[in-house]
Amino acid sequence: xxxxxxxxxxxxxxxxxxxxxxxxxxxxxxIMISLALTGILTPExxxxxxxxxxxxxxxxxxxxxxxxxxxxxxxxxxxxxMQIAGRDEKxxxxxxxxxxxxxxxxxxNTPVMMVFLPIILGIAYQSEISPSKLLIPTSYAxxxxxxCTLIGTSTNILVGFLIKKYGYPELGMFEFSRLxxxxxxxxxxxxxxxxxxxxxxxxxxxxxxxxxxxxxYLTEIEIIYGSSLAGKKLSEAIIKQYPDxxxxxxxxxxxIIWSPLPxxxxxxxxxxxxxxxxxxIISLYNKDDVELLPxxxxxxxxLREQDSTLAELVITPNSSLIxxxxxxxxxxxxxxxxxVAVQRHGIHIREKISQIxxxxxxxxxILGDVDSIVKLRDSEDxxxx
Numbered sequence: 001x002x003x004x005x006x007x008x009x010x011x012x013x014x015x016x017x018x019x020x021x022x023x024x025x026x027x028x029x030x031i032m033i034s035l036a037l038t039g040i041l042t043p044e045x046x047x048x049x050x051x052x053x054x055x056x057x058x059x060x061x062x063x064x065x066x067x068x069x070x071x072x073x074x075x076x077x078x079x080x081x082m083q084i085a086g087r088d089e090k091x092x093x094x095x096x097x098x099x100x101x102x103x104x105x106x107x108x109n110t111p112v113m114m115v116f117l118p119i120i121l122g123i124a125y126q127s128e129i130s131p132s133k134l135l136i137p138t139s140y141a142x143x144x145x146x147x148c149t150l151i152g153t154s155t156n157i158l159v160g161f162l163i164k165k166y167g168y169p170e171l172g173m174f175e176f177s178r179l180x181x182x183x184x185x186x187x188x189x190x191x192x193x194x195x196x197x198x199x200x201x202x203x204x205x206x207x208x209x210x211x212x213x214x215x216x217y218l219t220e221i222e223i224i225y226g227s228s229l230a231g232k233k234l235s236e237a238i239i240k241q242y243p244d245x246x247x248x249x250x251x252x253x254x255x256i257i258w259s260p261l262p263x264x265x266x267x268x269x270x271x272x273x274x275x276x277x278x279x280x281i282i283s284l285y286n287k288d289d290v291e292l293l294p295x296x297x298x299x300x301x302x303l304r305e306q307d308s309t310l311a312e313l314v315i316t317p318n319s320s321l322i323x324x325x326x327x328x329x330x331x332x333x334x335x336x337x338x339x340v341a342v343q344r345h346g347i348h349i350r351e352k353i354s355q356i357x358x359x360x361x362x363x364x365x366i367l368g369d370v371d372s373i374v375k376l377r378d379s380e381d382x383x384x385x
Contacts, residue, residue: 002040005038005040006035006040009031009034009035009038013027013030013031016030020359020360022323023322023323024360026323032046032047032049033046052161053161054154054157054158054160054161057151057157058108058154058157061107061108061111061151062108062111064107064111066111077099077119078116078119078122078123081095081096081099081123082123082127086127087127087128089127089129089133090192090196092123092127092129092134093133093134093137093191093192093196094188094192096120096123096134096137096138096141097137097138097141097188097191097192098188100112100116100138100141100142100145101141101142101144101145101148101184101188102145103145104141104142104143104145104146104152105145105146105148105149105152105180105184106149106151106152107151108146108151108152108153108154109142109143109145109146109152109153110142110154112142112145113138113139113142114316116138116142117135117138117383118377118383118384120134120135120138121135121383121385130200130201132199132200132201133196133199133201136199137191137195137196137199140187140191140195141187141188141191144183144184144187144188145184147176147179147180147183147184148174148176148177148180148181148184149173149174149176149177149180150171150172150173150174150175150176151173152176152180156176159171219273219274219275219281219340219341219353219365220271220272220273220274220353221271221272221274221284221290221291222269222270222271222272222290222291223266223267223268223269223270223271223272223289223290224268224289224290224291225268225269226268227266227268227289227290228289229266229289229290230266230267230268231265231266231267232265232266233262233263233264233265233266234247234250234261234262234263234264234265234266234272235262235263237266238272238284239262242276242280242283242284244276244277244280245274245275245276245280245281245284246274246275246276247261247272247273247274248273248274248275249261249272249273250264250270250271250272250273251270251271251272251273252267252269252270252271253269281310281340281341310340310365310366310367311365311366311368311373311376311384311385312363312364312365312366312384312385313363313364313366313376313382313383313384313385314361314362314363314364314382314383314385315358315359315360315361315362315364315381315382316360316380316381316382316383318380319358319360319380319381319382320381321358321381321382322358322359322360323357323358323359324357324358325354325355325356325357325358326339326342326353326354326355326356326358326364327354327355329358331366335368335372335375335376335379336368336369336372336375337366337367337368337372337373337376338366338367338368339353339364339365339366340353340365340366340367341353341364341365342356342362342363342364342365343362343363343365344359344361344362344363363385364382
């Protein structure tokens with residue numbers, strides 16, 4: 001019976017981890033509670049992990065990483081890399097690989113990557129380099145650097161604790177260093193000379209994408225009351241004027257109209273689910289006849305190039321926004337910006353934006369003034385691209 005219970009909990013956990021229907025940390029706590037409630041573990045055994053020295057050490061690594069970020073030490077490193085390498089891609093790559101590898105040997109590799117992510121994005125933007133050319137090598141550098149010391153990765157810390165627990169000689173700080181340095185050196189050389197050439201050049205930032213690789217977003221617009229578009233066919237009112245914008249569906253009250261959309265006569269209050277590039281969305285938004293949803297507090301406000309802009313946010317693993325809806329977060333009141341569209345793993349979410357529950361890795365297209373967007377760089381809930 002116990003085997004069946006454990007198997008059931010394991011399968012449910014895997015499903016929840018993959019689908020992310022529930023926040024990952026809540027799933028982990030749920031596993032512990034489920035094992036205790038079913039009698040598989042005693043209450044003492046269930047919470048014993050919180051007193052594990054390995055867990056405390058890993059937590060301390062995250063504290064150390066946060067300290068490096070808040071004191072500006074990591075920012076200083078990023079500036080020095082830019083000063084030394086300039087716009088030379090190969091020199092930038094080599095400096096980043098060596099720097100990140102050394103740091104991740106003494107700081108847990110996961111927080112190192114999280115700390116360096118916004119810095120690498122900034123360097124890529126300033127140097128006009130595709131972020132993918134630097135981010136993927138940085139990720140691998142944190143992994144290979146973590147193999148060089150006992151505290152480099154959570155796995156090393158856990159193994160060191162278990163070896164001591166079962167009576168074997170305790171591992172030293174640099175026990176793995178001899179082999180680790182060899183592996184790290186080989187990894188850096190491979191990434192620098194071979195791996196770098198295999199990486200795709202993917203544009204990321206909203207306003208700087210051109211050609212055939214324009215990123216499209218899914219958002220909603222409302223035909224406001226008094227709009228001159230009311231009474232006109234959709235083909236005449238929008239499709240002909242904005243041929244690159246795709247109308248996916250029309251919502252009228254409780255009714256959802258899918259097709260044939262071009263012949264539908266628009267009415268006041270109609271909501272259109274549209275897909276298009278940033279430029280197309282701005283052009284459509286600047287009409288007096290429509291309003292972006294879900295945040296209607298911007299009604300009557302026009303986008304002006306000098307004081308308004310669009311940007312992208314990526315939800316981080318430790319974000320307090322995970323599991324909350326965009327409306328519940330209150331982006332406009334809290335941050336001074338409006339969520340215009342949401343992408344999840346490169347897929348457009350076909351549901352009302354205001355009702356979308358945010359998940360790890362979601363990309364939000366936001367609209368706001370430059371000052372409000374710049375302030376978002378200090379938030380720990382997301383990364384400003």
